[in-house]
Each structure stands twice: as structure tokens, then as C-alpha cells.
Amino acid sequence: MYYDSLDAFLKSADTTLKQGPVGMIFVEDDIEVGSTVRHHLDSGFKQLLVLMPEAFDLPEDVVDKVARIDFDIAKGADYVDAVNRIAAAAPGLWMYYCFNAEYLFYPFCETRTVGELLTFHTEERRDAMLCYVIDLYAGDLEVHPNAVSLEDAHLDKSGYYALARNDPDNHNYPKERQLDFFGGLRWRYEEHIPAKRRKIDRIALFKSKPDLILRDDHTFTDEEYNTYACPWHHNLTAAIVSFRTAKALKANPGSTFDIHTFKWHNSTPFEWHSRQLLDLGLMEPGQWF
Structure with a gap:
């Protein structure tokens, strides 16, 4: 699934964030994005959220397995605030956050x-x-x-x-x-x-x-x-x-x-x-x- 903003994703949180553990990957640059996503998919996260700049591409083999959210730390987006907002939207779930690479x-x-x-x-x-x-x-x-x-x-x-x-x-x-x-x-x-x-x-x-x-x-x-x-x-x-x-x-x-x-x-x-x-x-x- 693709969301053009964190706000857009959170509007559907009642239906999208039902099962954990939930992983959040914050993409800061275009280095090793694919390997990071694949590694955490293989770890068994039930849902994986990839928050990344609109200009970056996700590898085709993972596009349908994650929720992609437009999010650009270089332009001032705050990952701490994002973690808190996502966690608040789904109390009671195990969650995890990291960055690419x-x-x-x-x-x-x-x-x-x-x-x-x-x-x-x-x-x-x-x-x-x-x-x-x-x-x-x-x-x-x-x-x-x-x-x-x-x-x-x-x-x-x-x-x-x-x-x-x-x-x-x-x-x-x-x-x-x-x-x-x-x-x-x-x-x-x-x-x-x-x-x-x-x-x-x-x-x-x-x-x-x-x-x-x-x-x-x-x-x-x-x-x-x-x-x-x-x-x-x-x-x-x-x-x-x-x-x-x-x-x-x-x-x-x-x-x-x-x-x-x-x-x-x-x-x-x-x-x-x-x-x-x-x-x-x-x-x-x-x-x-």
C-alpha cells in the first residue's frame, strides 16, 4: 500500500494497524533500502512500514509486502514524532523502529x-x-x-x-x-x-x-x-x-x-x-x- 503522507496512513490506522509486531523503517538516503526491508520481512514482522522520500524507489519484490509512506527527514520530518504518532494509533502492539542500512x-x-x-x-x-x-x-x-x-x-x-x-x-x-x-x-x-x-x-x-x-x-x-x-x-x-x-x-x-x-x-x-x-x-x- 502507498500513502502520500503520514496523516493519510494514520487515517486508516484502525484497519491497517491491527496485528504486531509492527516494524518502522525510516529511510534517510537511498543506500541499502532493499536489503534493509528484506531483512526485516524475513525476521517475521507482521506489518512493515517504510517511511521514505517520494523521490526514492522501493525494489519491485517488496513493494506489495510493505506500507510505503512518503516521509522526508532531510526536509524536516521528525522520526521521533512519527514513532509516537504511530504508536498512539495502535496501543497494545509490539513495535520496532530503525533506519535504512x-x-x-x-x-x-x-x-x-x-x-x-x-x-x-x-x-x-x-x-x-x-x-x-x-x-x-x-x-x-x-x-x-x-x-x-x-x-x-x-x-x-x-x-x-x-x-x-x-x-x-x-x-x-x-x-x-x-x-x-x-x-x-x-x-x-x-x-x-x-x-x-x-x-x-x-x-x-x-x-x-x-x-x-x-x-x-x-x-x-x-x-x-x-x-x-x-x-x-x-x-x-x-x-x-x-x-x-x-x-x-x-x-x-x-x-x-x-x-x-x-x-x-x-x-x-x-x-x-x-x-x-x-x-x-x-x-x-x-x-x-
Whole structure:
């Protein structure tokens, strides 16, 4: 289905947003749009919304499988507002959001659907899931100057860390079961990244409910949604492997000439398999086996 605006889509939300999980892909440029859509279709999202500029084309093999919505971030469209409006239109559904050239991985995703993942998570009385955004980058920037290559993708195998998330409304005491996570390109090239954009944690999977608001730092107004685990044991976490930071660093005139390669001694080829991310500690299976 095609909609010429988010408003047009939301007018039909009563009939179009009936079943979850619902995926939202925000397209910022024309890089790897098709592979992003196919990956999330294969993950088992019941409905996939692709919000993209009118000038871009969707591959023919996915056109009839998604809802395409005209939406142009470059012209000022706000993805945070869009997530909140879509979530408000369909309370009680699991939802997910990402950008093009980002790919969701979760434990055992090769054999289990995202619906199965979220069914188990719901049974553990959890309404949101912490995701780590793991930077991908092409190994050879001369061959791939935009830093994107599915065949030559690399990631950092170490260099990730967490800091306490202090609560300014409570004398800056650390928030319970909340941490700020850092690493990857945003850590290695932090001089080119605004401080408020350096975190790699994102509450990308969440259950919509009335009055729930996503904030522009990828957290929600319900503080329990922002926790990495429940009080009694570890919970599942997921990873979003993402070329988004690498693309930005090579597209930005202030950084592109300073970066000749993203590879360093802790780079390793990405195997496009959940086992590698689990082995590196970049997501957590919790009690799910």
C-alpha cells in the first residue's frame, strides 16, 4: 500500500494497524533500502512500514509486502514524532523502529521469528527491550567510499563500556537498572560526534500504550521501558547492526578527510549471524534457549 503522507496512513490506522509486531523503517538516503526491508520481512514482522522520500524507489519484490509512506527527514520530518504518532494509533502492539542500512539481530534469529522473541519477552512481564546499535563499516573505503558494504562489513569486537545513568531529578543518583552504553565508531571518533549522540543503546522494541512518549535520546517517558533487565533476573537484549554512523562520518565534510579507514586492531569481519554477536557479548539471551 502507498500513502502520500503520514496523516493519510494514520487515517486508516484502525484497519491497517491491527496485528504486531509492527516494524518502522525510516529511510534517510537511498543506500541499502532493499536489503534493509528484506531483512526485516524475513525476521517475521507482521506489518512493515517504510517511511521514505517520494523521490526514492522501493525494489519491485517488496513493494506489495510493505506500507510505503512518503516521509522526508532531510526536509524536516521528525522520526521521533512519527514513532509516537504511530504508536498512539495502535496501543497494545509490539513495535520496532530503525533506519535504512540497519539490521535487527536477536538471539537465535536464524531459526526464530521476532514474534516468538517478543512472545517470550511478554511472558517475562517485559514491555520493552534494550537494543545495542553496533556499528558496521566497510573494510576498504577506497572501494566503498560511502563506508557501506554487506560483503566487506566489519565491526569492533571490543571497546564497549557502560556508565551509570544519573537522574537529575534525584540528586544525580544512578537510575535503577539503567546504564548508558558506549563503543564502536561513536567512541573511536567521538570528536566528530555530538556528546548527546554518542550512546549506542536504543529502546527499539517496545509495546505501545496510551501516553507513552519516545524521547529524542531513544528512551521513553516510562522509566521501566528504559531498563536493561527486570529486578529478578537477566532479560533478553538485541542488537541492531548499523552502517548509519559510518555513512555519516564519511558524508560529513568535517570528518571524511580525517578518516582513511575505519579498521583497527580490534576490527573483525561481521559474519551476519547471531552467534557472533552472542559470543562477543553484544546481546544477551537471558532465560531464552
